[in-house]
Amino acid sequence: MNVNEVVEVITESDFMYGDEGLDSPPVPPKATLQLKLHLIDSVVPPPNLDLPLEERMALGARKKERGTFWYNRGEYQMAIFGYRKASQILDDAEIDIEVPIERHTLPLPLQLLIKERINALNNLAQAQMKNNSWESSLATLNQVLRLDPNNEKALFRKSKVFLQQGRESEAIGLLRRVTRLYTRNTVAKSELNKLLENRKKSRIHEERLSKKMLGLDKYEEELLKSRSRFFNRANLKSGLVYFG
Template sequence: MPVITEVANEDVPLRPGPKGDCLDEDSAAGKGDIEGPSPIQSPKADGAGDDEDDSSFADMPPLESFEADKASKPKKEKKIVIEDEEPEKEVDEDGWLDVLGSGELKKRVIKPGQGKDSRPQRSNWVVLNLKGTLDNGTVFEEQKDWRIILGDMETVCGLDITLALMEKGEVAEIVIPARLGYGDKGREPDVPPKATLHYHVELLDTYPAKEESELPFQERLSIGDAKRERGNFWYGRGDYSNAAHCYRRALDFLDDMGLNLSESPADLQLLLDTRLKVYNNLTATQMKMEAYEAALKSVDFVLKVQPNNVKALYRKGKILASQGNVSEAVS
């Protein structure tokens, strides 16, 4: 968006001060994540700033003179300065866009799309045709009319990032470094460790996702279970943060809020059983992350429905022991 700045058109002399005297709002409040130098102090004059207040009011004019001076000066209007938007990142002579500025994650347009306004937003559905190959040309993945939710970790991180820069109808080549792909482990049996990934992607469509409660029962169950499986994938790789994200998203779809009573008892039981699996898996993930309070809430949900669930009882004991509640864990 354009940046709109108000500039006062007043002939007021600038107060001398050290460079950087104007701080942004966060800096002035002492906020921000980056540790910087000590706060800038105003210049001292004639030894001002000592512990004792040596100020004198003897030479100050009466208050009325300030009012007279203020009234005698015409009020100046403010000008509105509209700065241009930050320009799009430039492509190199071969047409490659350096997505992150590190030279690793790159994108090249083969066929332009329908303009920037057609780009997908986070949490939108995107529909893709894609083919993934290794450096030697070996195909390790191919999808047709593949539908995923952007930002839900349903594909590798590098592709998730770059899809947000594609336009509807666009065809592009994307090169993804190992650290944003399948990492040092690879993906057995088709992606070796530390492999660079090459994707040929066509963005067929993108549209906002409906509220989970508005979806038909079977669709909610199918999407929720798919996200559970994706969480298991990340858990198996030791990526517990992504696993927890997928499990939480699975629970969004597997919640029974908004369901009507027309579903069969068997279907409702299947939904509940799948949800309990997700909570059990989320508990294990939170334990790996040492988020014991969150893990305790997750496991208690399972035990509220299934008091004799062996996995849940075992995990609750370990959680309580990790929190120092040994006697409660034993009981």
């Protein structure tokens, strides 16, 4: 399009408001829309890192809000797009994401930027989990933990991802860490107790199966019967002696 050009666009619901529609302005579910677009002006935005910090914070917040809009509608793929864009905007050349950082030693404006980036990444990971994108969510959570190694949400969600991947021992280790660091997190305590109880039951079941396969269950059964007969005879003899 050129500046001052007006066009009409017909678009399917997948590219607008999906199966849910919109309350205000009212858009029916699965609606095909006819739009009129008027291009008033056109500028090429600078790279994100060239924007002043305040502008980056404001732009990142808007993208994060848009991600939350889609998340609340259950449109997780669209939410992922919004949160990922927010996390990219809230990045900075001074943040080395490859190694853990001491963010409290950084200038205050950069600390605030990192805090917002952590929030965007945590939201991104949650949307990825809702979308069953477990590997992607794990990578995102690892980014959070490089910025904030003891982040409560990231540690707890990472334990959830590990459970989905069948990595129960690692999940238990993370939940123990969460309950140790955040003693008021009752959800983590409940999850940990549930996992430990299930592990205990599983071990008992496995032991029974192993004994059955090796025939040890029958041996123990015969041993118990033998002991029972022995004690019954001993009690009988005691009774005979007593009655003389």
